[in-house]
Amino acid sequence: MTPSSVLAAAAALDEFAVDQLTAYCAGEPHEVRAVLDSFSRYFEMVDRSTGAQEERRWRVVDAAALRAAIGEMSAPVAGRRETARPAGRTVAGRSSDARLLLAEETLVDCAAEPSPAHRRVMARTALNYLQQVVAAGGTGDVDWWDVELLGSHAADGGRGALRSRIRTDVALARMTDCEAAGETMAIDYLIEAAAGTRRLFRSAKVDRQRLTTLLDRFSALARELTTPPRRESAATVCPAAPARLLSAVAWGRADIRAARGGAAAQVLVDLLKGIGRSRIRAESAHPVSLYQVLGNLPRGRQRVVVYTDLLNLLPRQFELALADQVLPGALVEAVAGPAASDHLREYATVIETDLVRSPFHSESALIGQVTHVLQDLAARESRSDGSVVERTDRTCVELLSLAGVGV
Numbered sequence: 001m002t003p004s005s006v007l008a009a010a011a012a013l014d015e016f017a018v019d020q021l022t023a024y025c026a027g028e029p030h031e032v033r034a035v036l037d038s039f040s041r042y043f044e045m046v047d048r049s050t051g052a053q054e055e056r057r058w059r060v061v062d063a064a065a066l067r068a069a070i071g072e073m074s075a076p077v078a079g080r081r082e083t084a085r086p087a088g089r090t091v092a093g094r095s096s097d098a099r100l101l102l103a104e105e106t107l108v109d110c111a112a113e114p115s116p117a118h119r120r121v122m123a124r125t126a127l128n129y130l131q132q133v134v135a136a137g138g139t140g141d142v143d144w145w146d147v148e149l150l151g152s153h154a155a156d157g158g159r160g161a162l163r164s165r166i167r168t169d170v171a172l173a174r175m176t177d178c179e180a181a182g183e184t185m186a187i188d189y190l191i192e193a194a195a196g197t198r199r200l201f202r203s204a205k206v207d208r209q210r211l212t213t214l215l216d217r218f219s220a221l222a223r224e225l226t227t228p229p230r231r232e233s234a235a236t237v238c239p240a241a242p243a244r245l246l247s248a249v250a251w252g253r254a255d256i257r258a259a260r261g262g263a264a265a266q267v268l269v270d271l272l273k274g275i276g277r278s279r280i281r282a283e284s285a286h287p288v289s290l291y292q293v294l295g296n297l298p299r300g301r302q303r304v305v306v307y308t309d310l311l312n313l314l315p316r317q318f319e320l321a322l323a324d325q326v327l328p329g330a331l332v333e334a335v336a337g338p339a340a341s342d343h344l345r346e347y348a349t350v351i352e353t354d355l356v357r358s359p360f361h362s363e364s365a366l367i368g369q370v371t372h373v374l375q376d377l378a379a380r381e382s383r384s385d386g387s388v389v390e391r392t393d394r395t396c397v398e399l400l401s402l403a404g405v406g407v
Contacts, residue, residue, distance in 0.1 A: 006035040007042075007070050012128045013121075015046065015059045020121045042066040096136045100165070103129035104210065107172045108217050116180040123176040130169055137162075161203035168196050168214065175221040185225050187276040194218070194272050198265035212264075219268055223251050226275050230361045241355035241366060243280040243288040246307065246330040248363035250274065252402030253329030267328075274327035278305075291348030293341075300338040308332050309370075309395050310347045313377050314340055315385035347377055364403035371396040 009024040010016060016024075022032045036043060036058065042065060046057040060066055103126040110119045131147040149170050171193035178185045197215055200206055228243040238244075254271045258264035275281065280288050290307040297303060301319070305326050311334075314320060319337030326333050336344060351373050358369055378392035 003035045003038070004070055006032055007039060007066060009128075010036075010043070010058075010060060011063060011066050011070065013124065014063070015057060016121075017057050020118070023118070023121060024125050039066075039069065042069070096133045099129045099133050099136075100169070103127075103133070103169055103173075104214060107169065107176060108213055110176050110180075111217060111220065116182075119180040120177050123173045123180070126169065126173045126176075130166055130173070133166065161200065161205040164196050164199050164203070165206060168193065168200060168218070171196065172214065172218060172221070175218070175225060179221055179224050184281070187226070187272060187281070190222050190225065191269065191272045191276065194222070194265065194269045198269055201265050215264055215268070219255075219264075222268070222272060223247075226272070226281060227251075227363075228281055238356050238358070238361075241358060242290050242352050244363060245355060245366045245370060246278070246280050246288065246290075246327060247275075248367055249309070249399070249402060250280075250327050250330035257329070270328055274325065274331070278327040278331050280327065289348065290352055291345050294333070297335065302336055302338075302341045303333065304336050304341060304344065305331055305333050306336075306344050307348060307351070309374065309399065310344055310351075312391040312395050313347055313374065313381055313388060314343060315381055315388060317385070318343065343381075350377065364405070367399050367403040368405065371399050374399075 006021065009021055013021065013024065018029055018032055018036070021036075022029050042060060042062055043058045044061045046059050106122050106126045106129070110122050113119050113122060127149065130149065134149070135147045171189075175185060175190075175193075197211075197218060200211055201208075227247045228240040230238065230240070230244065250271060254267050258267040278288065290310065292305045294303040294305060303323070308330055311320065311332070318340040320340045321335045322332055323335055324333040325331075351370060354369065354373050355366060358366065360366065360369060374392050374396055378389045381388045
């Protein structure tokens with residue numbers, strides 16, 4: 001850790017606590033405080049209340065002067081003939097490759113950080129590392145902190161695999177920040193970012209193990225950002241419960257389908273497209289249903305979208321033809337005859353009513369609750385088709401495994 005690295009971190013963060021700045025610089029708190037004291041003219045204390053030093057926050061009051069000071073500290077020694085690169089574009093002590101690895105390690109380490117505030121600092125730290133990588137690869141006279149990571153998750157400063165890798169890392173940083181802040185993110189952004197990870201797997205220039213680690217973290221964040229929120233109080237109904245069930249089942253089955261390689265990236269892209277298509281993140285005023293009629297067809301048939309696991313409850317003599325996967329592993333589009341439509345609607349109503357009134361909040365609890373209802377419905381339908389119970393039992397075993405329940 002050097003004074004210039006502390007000041008550069010402070011300039012990038014703009015407002016910070018000593019412990020956050022310390023984590024950013026990988027230094028010691030007393031060293032960071034000493035630098036702040038020496039250059040106190042560039043900062044002011046935001047919170048002057050009593051308490052631990054680490055709990056107080058500081059703000060940059062003269063960003064231009066601070067950056068000029070950083071530049072002077074990095075200027076060449078008098079008498080040298082060589083021309084120094086602009087201070088902001090210098091990656092002191094580390095190569096661009098090392099900075100890129102450091103950004104990715106920081107983003108992956110966020111998974112083990114319990115503090116949302118610290119995860120946001122880590123995400124911002126990673127973005128700054130990525131700005132330094134882009135600046136080091138550019139040709140313009142631009143300070144690294146002025147580099148723009150362009151577009152929804154785009155970045156200049158590299159070609160081919162490197163460009164895609166930087167884009168993926170930028171997406172991970174922004175997803176981390178949104179998750180930690182409890183904010184939502186546009187599904188189109190997530191789909192585009194996931195497609196970028198798919199392109200990376202086609203390249204032979206990026207380590208597969210590192211890609212797998214990044215994709216695992218991407219998937220975990222995408223799941224968090226797309227899962228409908230649970231209800232706040234056990235005393236009220238939860239209209240989002242059916243959507244939370246669909247989300248849990250879809251993500252669980254996607255994990256099973258995903259081989260650790262290019263297939264995993266494709267599964268993720270398909271799943272996110274399905275989430276966008278199914279609108280399972282809809283507001284509670286317009287909850288997602290486990291059964292929906294899309295249109296009427298001749299001879300009383302209907303085009304329907306239905307929760308996948310309800311299909312095994314239908315006696316075999318009922319007319320049903322699958323048409324498309326809406327949300328892979330959770331929702332399908334089908335053409336159903338009159339009797340099949342009526343039964344599917346009834347199944348969905350029973351399960352939805354049970355879910356929205358459930359006192360349980362977790363996804364695993366919702367899955368466990370659904371398996372009990374499916375078994376009750378199967379017992380009723382077994383009077384007309386004895387194979388319903390066997391098919392439903394297999395479905396319930398699979399669902400319980402998604403919930404982490406051994407059978």
